[in-house]
Amino acid sequence: YWVTQSNELAFNSPMKYLFTNVTIEYVPLAALEYNSVDGRWYLPQSLVMNNYNFTDPFFVSSLWVNSTSYGTYIHPDIDVDYIVGNSSDGIFVEFDDSTIVSNSTVQGAVHFGKINDTYLYKxxxxxxxxxxxxxxxxxxxxxxxxxxxxxxxxxxxxxxxxxxxxxxxxxxxxxxxxxxxxxxxxxxxxxxxxxxxxxxxxxxxxxxxxxxxxxxxxxxxxxxxxxxxxxxxxxxxxxxxxxxxxxxxxxxxxxxxxxxxxxxxxxxxxLADSDLLYDNNPVDSPLISLPQNDIILIKTNTAEYAFNSSVLLYDFEFTIDSLRTDTVQLYENVHYTFSADLKTITLIGFYRDYSGLLFANITYDAFEWKAGSISTLQPITLTFTEDYIGQITKYLEFVIGFNKIPGYDLEKIDTNSGRLVLSEEQKSSTLIKIYIYNFQKEAWDLVNFVVYSDYSGTNTFSYVVDRKFIEFEQYFNKTGSEEFQIKAIFTVEENLENYSELV
The missing domain is CATH 2.60.120 (Jelly Rolls)
Structure with missing residues (x-):
């Protein structure tokens, strides 16, 4: 770049078309101050010029002595007949030429760190x-x-x-x-x-x-x-x-x-959570707590134990109610740490070298209302008096009438308008999953039902399972001489990456 005859700044680089602004820094020419004690020339600590207060000097360039240019000091290996240094008195210039004495005129472009108490070099x-x-x-x-x-x-x-x-x-x-x-x-x-x-x-x-x-x-x-x-x-x-x-x-x-x-x-x-309602009543705890006790953990490494997936009754997240050895109760963050994601235990402190058995009592957060999951929250108990054994019952059928077809709406932010818009919707009676309580295992089993429509237009559907696929004796609990009981939980479970609303 250069200054034209009309006092304009001109550039010959194609980068000039990318400039958004050009700032010219003014570096004042100032006289250095002679120190008779050490024979050095010091930069002025401040300089007031045209209502601008220059302070915090840190360098000098284009040095002149009387009418002779000494150039700019940049490195000790490049000899310019002087050096720039720093002492407790400030930034100084020390000349090799001993004839430069107190009555000489020493000037240079003094670089200050601040103008009007604002940093220049930011x-x-x-x-x-x-x-x-x-x-x-x-x-x-x-x-x-x-x-x-x-x-x-x-x-x-x-x-x-x-x-x-x-x-x-x-x-x-x-x-x-x-x-x-x-x-x-x-x-x-x-x-x-x-x-x-x-x-x-x-x-x-x-x-x-x-x-x-x-x-x-x-x-x-x-x-x-x-x-x-x-x-x-x-x-x-x-x-x-x-x-x-x-x-x-x-x-x-x-x-x-x-x-x-x-x-x-x-x-x-x-944001505050939306009101959770079940049968138009507020829901305080949108899950079912299911315990499982006396689980034996498997040792995987030094101080490392894991929950065996084949022993766990469910895939739900769980919390540890108690962890113990044969004789001693252990406490989290004192004797062990728990990784909920990996379902592992790491022993710490005094028990780090323990290698015996560990037993756990846990509670599952089962059928929880969350992104992609909703449930009836309370087991639905049905009773009947038919002799399903003597009459050789072949099918189990639930007939369910819906006021709304089960399903979900998925919304996302539109990148053009910035508004929430419906991106996916699915409504189907087949989205319902049915868990039946297994009285022999004392656990809830997911059972695959076949869905039939009655084509009456009343949103009523039949969910049927054949005796060939489940053992009725595990799910029908005899409560009286001729009375039997069955328990069921109904859910909708979908893998939704961007959750909006389940209905």
């Missing part, structure tokens, strides 16, 4: 994001949640000095939230997250920022709620800026590039 990069999804049903101001950010940031392509020679006191991420509409933007709030100033190299950050950490401006919490509420014409506009300043290099020269790469951003909103 590296910062910023991304702008528009979150146009309206995911909240009402505009309650009590919106909570988490913003998850994955990014890479730091210095890269460093030469001449090592990053271990660089220190920085100001290294952080600035997050700003705004409400965006056709009328413009309004400030919602801001927060600043410190980055690792002990690790300035380009590396990966994974950050979870709670919305409670946002410093909201007046009315900002309401603006945030409006920006993500259905039926509004507002969007959430977010800027994410990483910034590093006030850096010092303990070396003669440093060159590197500051880089910032935003990998992903996700917003998770925490």
């Amino acid at each position: 590296f910062s990069l910023k991304d702008e994001l528009l979150y146009k999804y309206n995911i909240v049903n009402d505009d309650s101001s009590q919106v909570s949640g988490t913003l998850h950010i994955d990014l890479n940031a730091g210095f890269t392509d460093v030469i001449y000095s090592e990053l271990s020679q660089v220190t920085s006191d100001d290294y952080y991420l600035i997050l700003n939230l705004y409400q965006f509409s056709d009328l413009g933007i309004q400030e919602i709030g801001t927060t600043q997250i410190d980055l690792d100033n002990e690790l300035l190299g380009y590396h990966y950050y994974s950050l979870d920022i709670g919305l409670f950490e946002i410093e909201f401006f007046t009315g900002g919490d309401l603006l945030l709620a409006e920006s993500i509420t259905r039926g509004t014409n507002y969007d959430l506009y977010i800027t994410i800026e990483s910034s590093i300043s006030n850096s010092i290099v303990d070396g003669n020269l440093f060159k590197g590039s500051y880089a910032h790469e935003l990998l992903s951003v996700g917003l998770q909103i925490d």
Whole structure:
């Protein structure tokens, strides 16, 4: 680049078409101050010029003595007849020429760290994001949640000095939230997250920022709620800026590039759970607790035990009520840790070297209402007085009438409109799964029924199982001289990646 005759800045690089702005840094020419005690020339600690207060000097370039140019000191191996150093009195210049004395005029382009108490040499990069999804049903101001950010940031392509020679006191991420509409933007709030100033190299950050950490401006919490509420014409506009300043290099020269790469951003909103109703009554615990006692664990390694899947009655998640040896009760996080995902026990502390038997009592969270699963929550008990043994009963049939066909609706966020739209719907009587209680095993068995429609238009269906496939004697409990009992639980279980609503 160069300055034209018309005092304009011209560029001949094709990169000029990518410029968004050009900033020219003014480096003032200032006189150095002679110290008669050590014979050195010191940079001025401050300089006021045109209402600008320059402070924190750290380097001098284009040095002149009287009318002679001495150039710029960059490295001890490149001789320019002087050196630049640092002492308790400040940054100094020391000449090889002893004829440069106190009455000489020594000037140079003095580089200051601050103008009007603001750091000049600040590296910062910023991304702008528009979150146009309206995911909240009402505009309650009590919106909570988490913003998850994955990014890479730091210095890269460093030469001449090592990053271990660089220190920085100001290294952080600035997050700003705004409400965006056709009328413009309004400030919602801001927060600043410190980055690792002990690790300035380009590396990966994974950050979870709670919305409670946002410093909201007046009315900002309401603006945030409006920006993500259905039926509004507002969007959430977010800027994410990483910034590093006030850096010092303990070396003669440093060159590197500051880089910032935003990998992903996700917003998770925490909302109050919808009311859970069963037969129009509130549900306090949307599951059935089923115990299983005296389970013997298998030893898999040193201090490692596992629950044998062939011994467990169900695949449901479970909690450990008690764990014990032959004689001693063990306590979690004191004597052992439990991995619910792997269904394993790791012995710790005093029992780490134990290799004997372990016994467990557990409770399953069975038939729980959650994404992709809903159940009747209470066993349905049916009684009959027919002699199914003497009359050689061949079939078991449940006749069920529905006010709504069982099924699910699946919604997702439309990437164009930002609205929740119906993406998948399935309604079918075949979605019903039936568990029957096995009185001999004392456990619930999933039984495959064949579904028939009565074609009456009344939403009534028959669920039939043949005696060839199950032993009725295991499921029919005799409660009286001529009375029998059967227990059943009805569920809908689907593998839904993006859960919306089960009905």
